Amino acid sequence: MFASCATPETLAGLNWYLCYLTTGKHLGLYWAFGTVLLLLAITAPAAMAFGFGGAMAARSRFLPLQWLGKAYISVVRGVPDIAFFLFFVIALDQGFEWLRHQWKCPDWDQPIRQGNDFIVCSAAKLPLSNSAQWIHEVYGFAIAVLTFAIVFGAFAANVLYGAMRAVPRPQLETAEAYGMNPRQTFWRVLVPQMWVYALPGLSNLWMVLIKSTPLLFLLGVEDIVYWSRELGGTKTPQFTDYPHGDWRMWYFLFLLVFYLCFTKVSEVVLGRIMQRLTFGQATSGGEAQRKAAT
Amino acid sequence: MKKLLLATAALALSSGLALAQDVVRMGTEGAYPPYNFINDAGTVDGFEIELGNELCTRAGLTCEWVTNEWDSIIPNLVSGNYDTIIAGMSITAERDEVINFTQDYYPPTASAYVALSDAADLAGGVVSAQTSTIQAGFIAESGATLLEFATPDETIAAVRNGEADAVFADYDYLLPIVEASGGELMFVGEPVPLGGGVGMGLRETDLELRDTFDAQITAMKADGTLNTLLIKWFGEETQTY
Numbered sequence A: 001m002f003a004s005c006a007t008p009e010t011l012a013g014l015n016w017y018l019c020y021l022t023t024g025k026h027l028g029l030y031w032a033f034g035t036v037l038l039l040l041a042i043t044a045p046a047a048m049a050f051g052f053g054g055a056m057a058a059r060s061r062f063l064p065l066q067w068l069g070k071a072y073i074s075v076v077r078g079v080p081d082i083a084f085f086l087f088f089v090i091a092l093d094q095g096f097e098w099l100r101h102q103w104k105c106p107d108w109d110q111p112i113r114q115g116n117d118f119i120v121c122s123a124a125k126l127p128l129s130n131s132a133q134w135i136h137e138v139y140g141f142a143i144a145v146l147t148f149a150i151v152f153g154a155f156a157a158n159v160l161y162g163a164m165r166a167v168p169r170p171q172l173e174t175a176e177a178y179g180m181n182p183r184q185t186f187w188r189v190l191v192p193q194m195w196v197y198a199l200p201g202l203s204n205l206w207m208v209l210i211k212s213t214p215l216l217f218l219l220g221v222e223d224i225v226y227w228s229r230e231l232g233g234t235k236t237p238q239f240t241d242y243p244h245g246d247w248r249m250w251y252f253l254f255l256l257v258f259y260l261c262f263t264k265v266s267e268v269v270l271g272r273i274m275q276r277l278t279f280g281q282a283t284s285g286g287e288a289q290r291k292a293a294t
Numbered sequence B: 001m002k003k004l005l006l007a008t009a010a011l012a013l014s015s016g017l018a019l020a021q022d023v024v025r026m027g028t029e030g031a032y033p034p035y036n037f038i039n040d041a042g043t044v045d046g047f048e049i050e051l052g053n054e055l056c057t058r059a060g061l062t063c064e065w066v067t068n069e070w071d072s073i074i075p076n077l078v079s080g081n082y083d084t085i086i087a088g089m090s091i092t093a094e095r096d097e098v099i100n101f102t103q104d105y106y107p108p109t110a111s112a113y114v115a116l117s118d119a120a121d122l123a124g125g126v127v128s129a130q131t132s133t134i135q136a137g138f139i140a141e142s143g144a145t146l147l148e149f150a151t152p153d154e155t156i157a158a159v160r161n162g163e164a165d166a167v168f169a170d171y172d173y174l175l176p177i178v179e180a181s182g183g184e185l186m187f188v189g190e191p192v193p194l195g196g197g198v199g200m201g202l203r204e205t206d207l208e209l210r211d212t213f214d215a216q217i218t219a220m221k222a223d224g225t226l227n228t229l230l231i232k233w234f235g236e237e238t239q240t241y
Helices: A013-020 A024-059 A063-078 A081-104 A133-166 A169-177 A182-211 A213-219 A224-232 A248-278 A284-293 B002-022 B047-059 B070-078 B093-098 B134-142 B152-160 B171-180 B207-222 B225-234
Strands: B023-028 B036-038 B062-067 B110-115 B126-130 B145-149 B166-170 B186-193
Touching: A024 A063, A024 A133, A024 A182, A024 A213, A024 A224, A063 A133, A081 A133, A081 A213, A081 B070, A133 A182, A133 A213, A169 A182, A182 A248, A213 A224, A224 A248, A248 A284, B023 B047, B023 B070, B036 B047, B047 B062, B047 B207, B047 B225, B070 B093, B110 B134, B110 B152, B110 B171, B126 B134, B126 B152, B134 B145, B134 B166, B145 B152, B152 B166, B166 B171, B171 B186, B207 B225
Parallel strands: B023 B062, B126 B145, B126 B166
Antiparallel strands: B110 B166, B110 B186
16 A cells, blocks of 8 residues: 555564554455445334334234234244345355346246255346456345345334334323324334334344344455454464464454443433433433433 | 247256256365465366366366355255365365265375474364364364364465464475475474365265265275375375375
8 A cells, every 4th residue: 555565575564464454354344344334324224124014013903913923023033143144145146146147037937946056047146246346246145135124124023013102091091082093003103112112122223233243254245354364373384474473363353342342322312312202201210300300 | 829838938947957967066265275276367266176177077067166165065065056176175074964065186194394494282282173174173183273264375374474383284285385384383282183084065865966976085095096196186195095
């Protein structure tokens, strides 16, 4: 990166570190922080959408939809995350390719499963094997977001389902007495009031989500834990200009600080949201706010 | 109109085939120097990367490198996420049931033990090895306690911090590490010949691509370029063809 970095063996002290920390490999680590933050930014709303859909389905008076919602919540919550991430991602990818195969190559005469191999016509490959590397990476990332959203959506659905039932019954009866139909009652009375019950559970989920990003490497996305392990490992002088011993401890210490800071920021933000949501609610928190104001 | 549609479809299909033939995705681990590793610039490098690129140039293929964790490297190949495994993978009968191998591009070599001292108990102590390798299989049957790790680097770290009495791995992977350790680490015990050499792994149904690479490896063995590469990455004493 810097001109002085051309001859690393002559460097010492601060200059060595300056060059070492700006190698292409380290830029990969810094880039990975962005990847992880982007993943969180997209996954959180996507998981909320899955969760809201799941909770609404589970409450539905239409029986098949109710079964679907309840099955989604209990099956996904019951399967271990790592099994889900190893199996589900390959299955999801193969599922998409199978659908495209049916659509793009209707006159393909060979079986798709040949022994252990999964063979679709090359036009159905997702992404196409001749597309650029960045398309493959974006696709891997999208699959990761989808998997995270489905897994965390099931947990969010359970939290929201419980929160919807926690809203005091008299509130809903009053709404009905005013002549609101079930849809109006749901959107105007139930949903605005349930968030205060859902937030403690949702904030737990957010904390777990922050820390589960190392699962990304199972999906081929290079995250910060992967790069820290790779960069921190012992480097022998034959294969690098910057040989060093086992520095994983320092890299992981850096990650620890990052995760702790991130958790602290999350706590502050969630605390503020809680305060906002409690305002005017028929809960002990809302009551305390009302008393403090008068 | 129908004819036109069919013609476009046929054209799209054939061009798709032609293009897909040209790009071969090469799967590697990127954590096993000198075979394959990530260099300072953050790109894949090593003996296999140079060999793979040479094979692709000779066969007129465009190759794209992909890194994948060792543990899931075979499932992702058979699922079609890349087309070859070129990751220091020894040819064994068990793997051959699931995937196909080219002929070996690296001769069958010895695996060796490395420990902190000569007194390490290899027969009954704790020996570290990477998961799903022939070395791990060997230790599991040898009577020693096997300690598995996901990456080769962690198997060495386990010996340095005393978690394991010794590490068992490919001799050529251990050699640069022992040399760089300045006497801290040493080879102990007798080397053990394991496996049938290192080859490229391909899907069982991908016979055409297998034959293409096989022919190029034969050619590189014949004109001596493979030996030049072996000596460049593994040193003068390495076995050649």
